[in-house]
Amino acid sequence: MIRTTRRALLATPLAAPIAARAQQGAGRLVIIGGGFGGASAARFARDRYPNLDVTLIERSRSFTTCPYGNLVLAGRRDVASITFTYDRLAARGVRMVFQAAAAVDAQRRVVRLADGAEVPYDKLVMSPGIDLRWGAIEGYDEAASARMPHGWVPSLQPITLLARQLAEMPDGQNFVIAIPDNPFRCPPGPYERISMVAEYLKRHKPRSKVIALDAKNGFSKQPLFTDAWAELYPGIVEWRGASQDGRVMRVHPATMEVETEFGERVRGGAVNIIPPQMAARIARDAGLANDSGWCPIRPTTFESTLVPNVFVVGDATIAAPMPKSGFVASSHAKHAVSVAAAQLARREGPAPVFFNTCYSHVGPDYGISIVGVFRAEPARLIEVPNSGGISPRNNALGARAAEHRRLEAIYADGWYEAITREMFALD
Numbered sequence: 161m162i163r164t165t166r167r168a169l170l171a172t173p174l175a176a177p178i179a180a181r182a183q184q185g186a187g188r189l190v191i192i193g194g195g196f197g198g199a200s201a202a203r204f205a206r207d208r209y210p211n212l213d214v215t216l217i218e219r220s221r222s223f224t225t226c227p228y229g230n231l232v233l234a235g236r237r238d239v240a241s242i243t244f245t246y247d248r249l250a251a252r253g254v255r256m257v258f259q260a261a262a263a264v265d266a267q268r269r270v271v272r273l274a275d276g277a278e279v280p281y282d283k284l285v286m287s288p289g290i291d292l293r294w295g296a297i298e299g300y301d302e303a304a305s306a307r308m309p310h311g312w313v314p315s316l317q318p319i320t321l322l323a324r325q326l327a328e329m330p331d332g333q334n335f336v337i338a339i340p341d342n343p344f345r346c347p348p349g350p351y352e353r354i355s356m357v358a359e360y361l362k363r364h365k366p367r368s369k370v371i372a373l374d375a376k377n378g379f380s381k382q383p384l385f386t387d388a389w390a391e392l393y394p395g396i397v398e399w400r401g402a403s404q405d406g407r408v409m410r411v412h413p414a415t416m417e418v419e420t421e422f423g424e425r426v427r428g429g430a431v432n433i434i435p436p437q438m439a440a441r442i443a444r445d446a447g448l449a450n451d452s453g454w455c456p457i458r459p460t461t462f463e464s465t466l467v468p469n470v471f472v473v474g475d476a477t478i479a480a481p482m483p484k485s486g487f488v489a490s491s492h493a494k495h496a497v498s499v500a501a502a503q504l505a506r507r508e509g510p511a512p513v514f515f516n517t518c519y520s521h522v523g524p525d526y527g528i529s530i531v532g533v534f535r536a537e538p539a540r541l542i543e544v545p546n547s548g549g550i551s552p553r554n555n556a557l558g559a560r561a562a563e564h565r566r567l568e569a570i571y572a573d574g575w576y577e578a579i580t581r582e583m584f585a586l587d
């Protein structure tokens with residue numbers, strides 16, 4: 161009798177001889193992280209490359225998206241509506257492994273799981289997202305984040321913690337938000353959050369304000385956001401950049417105060433700290449990150465420049481000028497899978513084109529967006545000139561402004577619906 165343990169099952173190589181497997185483009189594709197990059201990679205690989213054996217390693221049984229989390233904060237969505245399971249991906253033939261990946265042995269091409277089992281791969285796609293740099297803001301560690309939530313990585317802290325603080329904040333007290341310098345996850349995300357919180361305050365706590373303390377002097381879609389704040393939330397949003405002493409250096413959770421570069425203490429009834437970030441731990445431990453804390457990749461393939469047979473996609477990468485967005489992570493992922501499949505079939509991989517659209521909700525029926533198309537040269541990624549752009553400002557739209565914003569809010573909902581249906585195979 162053959163005894164098949166789960167460990168043995170995971171470690172069993174495919175039966176076909178190597179040459180035959182290559183001819184069919186067969187091989188073991190393992191993906192770490194079931195978020196925007198990883199779930200997109202799994203879905204795409206399963207649909208496009210039937211000869212690939214696809215395994216997705218994810219530490220949680222469900223995935224709550226960051227996109228639309230700011231609407232949860234404002235009480236306009238519930239968490240259930242932005243939470244997805246992997247059932248349909250599994251039904252489509254993706255082998256799900258619900259464990260944390262603990263290590264990557266690139267020499268033996270195996271991923272070691274938290275329970276010690278090993279998952280062998282021919283090609284590995286890593287999309288583990290980000291970790292927060294605890295201590296980069298003095299006093300801001302994991303314990304402090306319970307009192308001053310980040311609400312920035314749902315797999316580490318549910319957005320409901322920050323939502324509860326906002327709901328419990330007495331009218332007349334302020335919502336303080338600290339925003340990091342670049343690079344960080346979702347460049348327009350903090351400003352969508354400011355907008356959504358302002359919208360909530362306008363309805364529920366009219367004597368309160370949002371005080372935004374920013375470590376930089378400019379931000380994504382800035383004229384559109386500031387126009388909207390002036391129009392929709394006059395007197396509610398106070399934004400300060402680095403040159404106006406906006407950089408938060410220290411936090412005092414016991415008194416709910418943050419301290420700026422020049423020593424001003426700002427107190428909040430609710431305090432949201434978005435700290436500086438880096439690639440998630442498994443990527444750093446696997447030797448995929450450089451001194452910056454992020455993972456360098458070959459622009460044309462998204463292969464790691466540091467570890468062979470490993471592709472890194474999504475927020476963990478150094479892929480400027482592309483932003484760290486879900487749309488971009490999905491775009492990286494599809495390209496990396498295409499290249500991995502081509503390499504396994506001993507073919508040349510395709511030339512990449514990457515896309516991004518980042519919508520932001522600024523108010524009810526009020527959406528704005530930024531679009532970019534990117535391509536790769538051997539040594540760098542570039543934005544294709546005149547390929548994208550941002551929504552026009554109100555003064556350019558004139559009488560059509562309200563309708564334009566209303567339509568963009570609808571397109572934003574459509575984008576979210578489409579990408580999550582694709583990622584989690586809901587269609």
Ligand SMILES: Cc1cc2nc3c(=O)[nH]c(=O)nc-3n(C[C@H](O)[C@H](O)[C@H](O)COP(=O)(O)OP(=O)(O)OC[C@H]3O[C@@H](n4cnc5c(N)ncnc54)[C@H](O)[C@@H]3O)c2cc1C
Nearest residue numbers: 193195196197219226227260261289346474475485486487
């Ligand atoms: C408030 C906010 C709003 C946003 N809005 C938008 C938007 O409108 N549009 C947009 O395009 N983007 C948006 N983003 C950005 C988007 O969420 C990220 O860019 C995207 O999630 C990055 O995808 P990823 O695959 O790199 O990481 P993630 O989506 O974070 O996925 C990483 C996954 O890896 C898993 N993981 C990590 N370590 C391990 C391990 N060791 N073993 C197993 N699993 C592991 C995690 O549990 C997680 O499921 C927003 C972000 C925020 C914070």
